[in-house]
Amino acid sequence: MSEEDQRPPERARRLPRAVRERQILDAAVQVFSRHGYHAASMDEISDVAGVSKPMIYTYLGSKEDLFGACIRREATRLLEAIQAGVQPDLPPDMQLWHGLRSFYRFVAEYRESWTVLHRQALTVGGAFAAEITDMRARAIQLVAALVVSAGTRKGVGEQAEFSGEGLAASLVGGAESLADWALDHPDISDGVLASWMMNLVWLGFNDLIEGAVWKPSE
Amino acid sequence: MSEEDQRPPERARRLPRAVRERQILDAAVQVFSRHGYHAASMDEISDVAGVSKPMIYTYLGSKEDLFGACIRREATRLLEAIQAGVQPDLPPDMQLWHGLRSFYRFVAEYRESWTVLHRQALTVGGAFAAEITDMRARAIQLVAALVVSAGTRKGVGEQAEFSGEGLAASLVGGAESLADWALDHPDISDGVLASWMMNLVWLGFNDLIEGAVWKPSE
DNA sequence: GCGTAAGGCTACCCGCCAGTAGGTACGCGG
DNA sequence: CCGCGTACCTACTGGCGGGTAGCCTTACGC
Numbered sequence: 001m002s003e004e005d006q007r008p009p010e011r012a013r014r015l016p017r018a019v020r021e022r023q024i025l026d027a028a029v030q031v032f033s034r035h036g037y038h039a040a041s042m043d044e045i046s047d048v049a050g051v052s053k054p055m056i057y058t059y060l061g062s063k064e065d066l067f068g069a070c071i072r073r074e075a076t077r078l079l080e081a082i083q084a085g086v087q088p089d090l091p092p093d094m095q096l097w098h099g100l101r102s103f104y105r106f107v108a109e110y111r112e113s114w115t116v117l118h119r120q121a122l123t124v125g126g127a128f129a130a131e132i133t134d135m136r137a138r139a140i141q142l143v144a145a146l147v148v149s150a151g152t153r154k155g156v157g158e159q160a161e162f163s164g165e166g167l168a169a170s171l172v173g174g175a176e177s178l179a180d181w182a183l184d185h186p187d188i189s190d191g192v193l194a195s196w197m198m199n200l201v202w203l204g205f206n207d208l209i210e211g212a213v214w215k216p217s218e
Numbered sequence: 219m220s221e222e223d224q225r226p227p228e229r230a231r232r233l234p235r236a237v238r239e240r241q242i243l244d245a246a247v248q249v250f251s252r253h254g255y256h257a258a259s260m261d262e263i264s265d266v267a268g269v270s271k272p273m274i275y276t277y278l279g280s281k282e283d284l285f286g287a288c289i290r291r292e293a294t295r296l297l298e299a300i301q302a303g304v305q306p307d308l309p310p311d312m313q314l315w316h317g318l319r320s321f322y323r324f325v326a327e328y329r330e331s332w333t334v335l336h337r338q339a340l341t342v343g344g345a346f347a348a349e350i351t352d353m354r355a356r357a358i359q360l361v362a363a364l365v366v367s368a369g370t371r372k373g374v375g376e377q378a379e380f381s382g383e384g385l386a387a388s389l390v391g392g393a394e395s396l397a398d399w400a401l402d403h404p405d406i407s408d409g410v411l412a413s414w415m416m417n418l419v420w421l422g423f424n425d426l427i428e429g430a431v432w433k434p435s436e
Numbered sequence: 437g438c439g440t441a442a443g444g445c446t447a448c449c450c451g452c453c454a455g456t457a458g459g460t461a462c463g464c465g466g
Numbered sequence: 467c468c469g470c471g472t473a474c475c476t477a478c479t480g481g482c483g484g485g486t487a488g489c490c491t492t493a494c495g496c
Contacts, residue, residue, distance in 0.1 A: 014442095014443060014444085014491090014492065014493080015443085016443095017442090017443085020443090035343065036256070036341040036342075036343070037256075038254070038255075038256030038257055039256055039343070041482085041483060041484085042483075042484060042485085043482095043483070043484090051444085052444065052445050052446080053445095053484090053485085053486095054444080054445075054446095054485090054486075054487095055443085055444065055445090057484090057485065057486080058443095058444095062484080062485080063484065063485090093423075093424075119340055119341065120341065122337055123254045123337065123338065123341045125253065125254070125257070147423060150423065165399075166396060166399065166400075166403075166406070166411070166414045167414055167417075167418050167423075169395055169396055169398075169399035170392040170393065170395055170396040170399070170414065170415060170418055171392065171418065172395065173391050173392045173393075173394060173395015173396065173398070173399075174388035174389065174391050174392030174395065175388065176391060176395070177387055177388055177390065177391015177392065177394070177395070178384060178387055178388035178391065180387075180391070181383075181384060181387035181388070181391075182384075185384075188384070193384070196384045196385055196388065197388060199385075200385055200388060200389070200419060200422070201418060201419075201422060201423055202422050202423050202424050203422040203424055203425075204418070204419060204420050204421040204422025204423075204424075204425060205311075205365060205368065205385075205419055205420050205422075206311075206420050206421055206422075206425075207421075207422060207424075207425070232461090232462070232463080232472090232473060232474085233473085234473095235473090238473090259452085259453060259454085260453075260454060260455085261453075261454095269474085270474065270475050270476080271454090271455085271456095271475095272455090272456075272457095272474075272475075272476095273473085273474065273475090275454090275455065275456080276473095276474095280454080280455080281454065281455090
């Protein structure tokens with residue numbers, strides 16, 4: 001029974017700043033995704049992170065700063081995941097297909113990242129809402145460009161251009177909602193989800209009813 | 219300069235309970251839609267309603283009760299608005315068309331109702347999130363039934379049935395997102411919005427690119 | 437072994453806000 | 467004009483939670 005044995009089981013000690021920041025951000029994303037910005041308390045975050053509250057303030061700043069850091073990290077992750085999966089020289093439908101697959105794979109793997117980005121960020125208001133809206137807007141513009149380019153390539157032009165942004169908005173929103181739905185159905189693979197979206201937006205109900213099916217052309 | 223002149227300009231006085239409850243609910247929806255549940259303060263709500271705080275507590279109960287009352291009233295309004303517009307004996311695409319139009323008309327007219335239902339209710343967590351999720355689920359089931367019935371009527375069956383709920387989820391989500399987008403573009407009419415959705419989900423990009431257009435068959 | 441800087445903590449402050457106690461004005465029936 | 471109830475208010479409390487002051491402790495250079 002030396003005095004060594006008295007020590008409380010094992011306290012993680014003296015880690016470098018970068019590691020602590022990671023731990024804190026991980027905990028913050030988890031707590032924010034569970035309770036939302038306002039209902040989340042710094043005490044709970046520090047508790048989950050295994051760190052005392054002042055550490056958070058010295059490393060990441062105020063609650064708002066912390067939330068911003070979370071949003072930016074997760075948004076970057078998401079965009080990188082999607083860009084990694086897309087290949088710009090393929091035809092439009094195949095680009096969309098790969099983008100969707102990467103997206104659903106990301107959501108399945110990082111549920112909490114997705115929740116905090118999609119559901120919580122909008123409710124804070126002000127700067128963050130704008131930031132998220134911007135990110136969404138970029139995604140929408142991207143998809144709109146895809147649709148319009150596909151249209152003009154075939155010589156349709158104006159009709160597609162005018163409604164392009166609206167269509168893209170509803171497409172992006174539909175993809176997001178399906179992602180939310182899939183959170184409650186974890187047995188559905190990302191490939192299946194992506195192919196549902198492709199069938200819906202590329203073929204439409206009318207063709208689906210007739211028995212048509214969209215398939216990736218490899 | 220009689221003492222009558224001293225009276226503060228005009229205080230609304232001694233109104234019956236039902237009227238006050240309406241005023242309070244109206245104010246609550248407005249404030250909740252602006253700030254979200256947690257950031258909204260009872261003081262601000264009472265201020266907007268032109269009523270003191272204890273009135274709210276005696277009439278509508280706690281903050282959570284108040285929020286619940288808002289949600290239920292607005293949800294009822296929304297569902298009634300949609301049901302008023304739909305005619306069950308029309309073909310599936312026309313049913314969808316009328317449902318969408320009513321929906322977008324409602325959102326344009328009662329922006330705050332829509333905001334509080336769609337964006338804020340989910341962030342409170344617990345009972346309300348469940349309530350909203352239920353309402354959404356009912357909408358999704360409804361649309362899914364529409365799709366499946368349209369499919370089986372043509373003899374497709376299983377394929378459509380299996381993916382029906384997922385498709386409906388993404389359709390409903392897409393419609394909601396387009397509603398959000400339309401909040402920033404108030405010059406677009408509900409008819410145009412609904413026809414975009416019809417073109418997207420009934421025809422699909424592939425047909426749109428080819429120049430096809432969906433039109434209501436009256 | 438000794439200064440010193442960086443990692444880390446406990447314990448507190450204080451403002452904001454949900455919720456309430458207790459009082460005042462007004463109408464109405466006698 | 468006197469109770470009596472109902473509409474309505476001002477003014478408070480209690481606690482929760484963001485943010486901080488100040489202290490301890492380990493590692494490392496010399």
